[in-house]
Amino acid sequence: MNYTLKVVEIRKETEDTVTLCFKQPGLKKIKYLPGQYLTLIFRINGRRYIRPYSFSSCPGIDSFLEITVKRVENGLISNHVNDVVEVGDSIEVMPPMGDFIYHEEYQFTDIYFWGVGSGITPLLSIIKYILAEKPAVNVHLNYGNRNLESTIFKDRIEALKSKYSERFIIRHFHTKLMVDESNPYLIQGRIDQEKALDILGEHDGETAHYICGPAGLKESVKSAIQLKFGKIDHVYSEDFELVKDPKDFENIHTQSVGLVFQGNSHAIEVVKGKSILEAALNADIELPYSCQTGNCSTCKGTLISGEAKMIGLTKQRDDLSANEYLLCCTHPLTENVHIEI
Ligand SMILES: Cc1cc2nc3c(=O)[nH]c(=O)nc-3n(C[C@H](O)[C@H](O)[C@H](O)COP(=O)(O)OP(=O)(O)OC[C@H]3O[C@@H](n4cnc5c(N)ncnc54)[C@H](O)[C@@H]3O)c2cc1C
Ligand code: FES
Structure with missing residues (x-):
């Protein structure tokens, strides 16, 4: 279930970075661990954009939920947050996610x-x-x-x-x-x-x-x-960004991919270099996603036919079964790829 949070303070950290401070919701407080991230959802000119931002606040120490956003050159949402978002705005967010956290089980000095x-x-x-x-x-x-x-x-x-x-x-x-x-x-x-x-x-x-x-x-x-x-x-x-090695794309070609989402069938063109998620979003199919780095599993789909490969994953994902793919880093290898999500 998503939340809607109100921006109660904006702090300018540097020339190109701001911190948004959100008030906790009145009824159901958002629980998070230090190091996790909050995923913000924006609608701009009718299109949905989803971006994760790590908490810069710490639960139990900071009373607001805080994220800190640095401008990326030509970046849509990082510049929107720096230029357009104001105190009093309400922003839809997903529940906190992420495994970049302190491990209580180890005792390092x-x-x-x-x-x-x-x-x-x-x-x-x-x-x-x-x-x-x-x-x-x-x-x-x-x-x-x-x-x-x-x-x-x-x-x-x-x-x-x-x-x-x-x-x-x-x-x-x-x-x-x-x-x-x-x-x-x-x-x-x-x-x-x-x-x-x-x-x-x-x-x-x-x-x-x-x-x-x-x-x-x-x-x-x-x-x-x-x-x-x-x-x-x-x-x-x-990782804030997926790092792709051009060598991994040598056997990838532009393909038409069949996608079944919420019971509707679509045929999308997946251009070489773009992931199936990016191609679907460009075709205005609002697939679920968050991190876009192959970490959170929000974009997980099932391969029904054809062959595909995931590119750019930095962590081993033993939790995925043989036909499960993270669409933010999945690229078709053959012509007849069909995915259901
Ligand atoms: C788990 C996680 C936590 C994150 N936490 C933070 C955070 O705390 N603070 C923060 O400022 N950002 C954070 N990010 C990055 C953030 O989610 C966005 O990717 C970033 O703000 C760019 O979004 P955009 O819409 O402005 O750019 P887009 O419009 O999506 O991209 C524009 C161009 O910038 C490039 N680009 C995208 N992301 C980056 C990047 N991070 N650095 C350099 N170039 C980039 C793209 O390749 C593209 O060419 C985090 C990302 C992840 C996955
Ligand atoms: S969006 Fe997080 S794994 Fe794909």
Whole structure:
């Protein structure tokens, strides 16, 4: 069941980023875990657009439900949120989802967070939770931005540092700034494998890692973890975008696909490179979806005939049966593909 939430405050975080603060519904409060996301549904010029945004708030600490949205160049909804949404607006949202969360079952003394740009949102939510609720855990935040001005939540991170100075270790990485030698928290350049390895050099025990940022960040941090510890364990990542390798499309061609949705049959053209979900949405068929990164399963369909393949999945999905496909990353391999959803 979806909710309708009212925007009660909008905070400008940086030149291109705002935080929307929603009031909890009066009757049935929305429950969520730090690190999960809220999916917003907009209708613009008669067309429906659905986008997930991680909570930047933390349950039990922040009274509002908060999401933080950074403009994407030519991005429809991120710019709509920054330019058009106002205090007092009501926005339809899906129930919280996501498995990028703190794992209570493990007891690490040191947890590392690796983020770039808007990737800080779920990290901050989890960090606030750990600092407040897990006094035995040290939190290491490694956060990359262009410069100080473009650093989302810089003041809130500083406030947390003042409150939890012993347990909160911060390193800011700035690509567009000559480093001030007197500031030990500021490092020039990107978070690459070498810098990640330097940071990990200080620690020998078991660690957990949360990564949210571009594919390059994830690769650098994972390879540093592999080099340092000889294995990649307890490494969790959230992807804001599906990363597609052009090589995976070599045997894919534009095809007509049969789709049965809510008892209605459609024939849609799926152009090479586009997923079946994208093709259906372009044909004004309002299939359910949320993450568009092969994570949430909202877009799951059943392959009735033909052959198809999923491209861009970053996590293994043992929960899907042989004929179940996530349409946001599914592409037809043969002519006679029929899908039911
Ligand atoms: C689980 C999850 C959590 C997310 N949390 C946040 C969050 O907390 N804050 C936030 O700002 N965004 C977040 N996102 C991304 C967000 O959902 C949208 O994808 C983003 O705002 C772009 O939407 P749009 O409508 O503006 O762009 P679209 O109109 O959908 O896309 C326009 C162009 O931008 C490219 N693009 C799409 N997404 C991105 C991106 N993230 N970075 C760079 N280029 C992109 C597309 O490939 C396309 O070419 C999250 C995504 C996921 C899957
Ligand atoms: S929309 Fe989330 S898995 Fe496809």
